Amino acid sequence: MASPTPLHSPTPTRRHRPILSVIIPPSTMLDRVLSLRRTTPHSDDSGPSASTAPDDESKIRKHQPFFFNATTRAFNYLSRLSGSGSYWLFAISLLLLLLSVSSLLFSSRGFVCVSSSSPFSRVGFFGSDVLESDFGALGVPWCRSKHGKTVEWTSKDLLKGLEEFVPIYETRPIKNNLHGMGFDHSFGLWFIARWLKPDLMIESGAFKGHSTWVLRQAVPDTPIISLSPRHPDKYLKKGPAYVDGNCTYFTGKDFVDFGSVNWPKEMKKRGITDLSRVLVFFDDHQNELKRVKQSLKAGFQHLVFEDNYDTGTGDHYSLRQICDQFYIRGGGHSCFRDSDEARMRSRNKKFWEKAVDIEELCGPGETWWGVRGYMRDNFNHSNRRISYSVHFQNSRFVESVLDVYWELPPVAGPSLTHQSRYDPARTSSPIVEDGRFGLFQRLGLARLDNSVFNGYTQMVYVQISER
Numbered sequence: 001m002a003s004p005t006p007l008h009s010p011t012p013t014r015r016h017r018p019i020l021s022v023i024i025p026p027s028t029m030l031d032r033v034l035s036l037r038r039t040t041p042h043s044d045d046s047g048p049s050a051s052t053a054p055d056d057e058s059k060i061r062k063h064q065p066f067f068f069n070a071t072t073r074a075f076n077y078l079s080r081l082s083g084s085g086s087y088w089l090f091a092i093s094l095l096l097l098l099l100s101v102s103s104l105l106f107s108s109r110g111f112v113c114v115s116s117s118s119p120f121s122r123v124g125f126f127g128s129d130v131l132e133s134d135f136g137a138l139g140v141p142w143c144r145s146k147h148g149k150t151v152e153w154t155s156k157d158l159l160k161g162l163e164e165f166v167p168i169y170e171t172r173p174i175k176n177n178l179h180g181m182g183f184d185h186s187f188g189l190w191f192i193a194r195w196l197k198p199d200l201m202i203e204s205g206a207f208k209g210h211s212t213w214v215l216r217q218a219v220p221d222t223p224i225i226s227l228s229p230r231h232p233d234k235y236l237k238k239g240p241a242y243v244d245g246n247c248t249y250f251t252g253k254d255f256v257d258f259g260s261v262n263w264p265k266e267m268k269k270r271g272i273t274d275l276s277r278v279l280v281f282f283d284d285h286q287n288e289l290k291r292v293k294q295s296l297k298a299g300f301q302h303l304v305f306e307d308n309y310d311t312g313t314g315d316h317y318s319l320r321q322i323c324d325q326f327y328i329r330g331g332g333h334s335c336f337r338d339s340d341e342a343r344m345r346s347r348n349k350k351f352w353e354k355a356v357d358i359e360e361l362c363g364p365g366e367t368w369w370g371v372r373g374y375m376r377d378n379f380n381h382s383n384r385r386i387s388y389s390v391h392f393q394n395s396r397f398v399e400s401v402l403d404v405y406w407e408l409p410p411v412a413g414p415s416l417t418h419q420s421r422y423d424p425a426r427t428s429s430p431i432v433e434d435g436r437f438g439l440f441q442r443l444g445l446a447r448l449d450n451s452v453f454n455g456y457t458q459m460v461y462v463q464i465s466e467r
């Protein structure tokens with residue numbers, strides 16, 4: 001397997017205490033965790049809006065009617081029989097029903113978590129064809145790299161990383177990171193930064209400082225440059241925030257957008273001569289094509305995009321959308337209403353908040369690229385309709401500069417995390433597969449609140465170079 005040159009070879013990570021973090025009393029943090037709702041962040045950092053959707057209403061809630069409907073139907077049927085005088089038949093049938101339910105539960109790999117590979121978990125028993133973890137069934141678009149290179153880390157490395165990261169994550173100063181990263185992406189960023197061991201980390205989009213804290217845990221002594229309109233300390237009045245002692249903040253009146261920073265000057269100031277040793281992390285909800293072009297111009301090669309939105313979703317044009325092309329496995333979309341894709345999408349929409357159906361995906365003239373043919377930018381504050389040929393040219397451009405494209409898989413299947421947002425049919429298989437409750441528990445993931453698993457949007461690591 002070809003692999004990118006790591007900035008450093010991997011070494012065990014030291015646990016690192018925050019250089020300066022501010023923590024609020026545990027009771028307040030608990031309240032905040034319990035009320036956590038992740039929604040689209042705002043460019044002005046104005047905090048949660050009253051109109052935000054009840055995003056974390058767990059998938060279990062949505063699944064309950066499904067189970068209850070089935071049992072209710074069975075009871076109704078048996079009651080009708082008993083109403084006609086067949087009390088014995090009713091009792092025996094009830095016993096058989098209970099036996100079937102218990103045998104179903106015990107036959108699954110995860111004891112109570114129904115395995116996706118079990119035929120019972122799918123069709124048949126509950127009379128529905130809803131697949132709880134139908135990973136990749138609607139295709140997983142990805143960007144082709146120039147020479148087919150991929151990352152050098154393996155799923156074993158990811159598992160090992162998870163084991164190490166969970167206790168670190170538990171010490172995070174910002175327990176409720178509404179509008180910021182949840183567990184999956186925090187792990188992804190930590191893992192990538194720790195693996196690459198850069199000499200400088202640049203972050204665009206800091207919010208309260210959670211991602212700065214994650215970068216700091218990954219690489220204890222590396223300087224950080226953080227660009228964000230508001231300084232994280234501005235959030236302190238409302239709760240915890242993280243301010244790093246080895247970070248230069250371009251915030252407040254010193255804020256400069258990533259595309260306008262004099263990067264040669266900043267590199268010189270810090271004695272950075274090898275730009276391949278710099279990691280740039282974007283969580284600023286800007287058009288990712290624009291950010292790739294700006295990074296190329298500055299000479300940066302290692303980029304992470306936090307919100308790599310799926311086609312038909314999100315507030316900015318993402319690499320995933322750009323590369324969602326007909327010639328890519330799982331790419332392109334049919335806007336035919338009478339199609340398997342349309343049926344599966346409308347079914348999945350009932351179960352996953354981020355799933356999009358054909359109505360949402362397809363705009364006039366059956367446009368589906370970007371979001372209904374729009375190239376969104378800056379938290380959807382600016383957007384432009386583009387033609388398919390422009391969208392296609394964008395993908396050709398991205399492919400021409402791409403050395404590596406790697407999407408972080410979800411950390412665990414939804415039967416374990418109870419995440420209710422991303423549609424598994426559009427993502428790759430998770431690191432901890434559905435049903436592997438023992439492993440989930442051993443890794444310490446069962447200790448975390450379900451709400452922290454609700455922010456997965458296909459975080460991506462890319463390596464780029466001029467054509």
Ligand SMILES: C[S@@+](CC[C@H](N)C(=O)[O-])C[C@H]1O[C@@H](n2cnc3c(N)ncnc32)[C@H](O)[C@@H]1O
Nearest residue numbers: 041043180181204205206207210211228283284
């Ligand atoms: C989703 S939040 C970042 C969350 C943060 N990374 C975390 O994990 O906690 C997006 C941030 O981007 C900031 N932002 C808006 N426009 C920006 C820009 N042009 N450059 C950098 N940051 C920007 C917002 O103010 C907000 O703080």
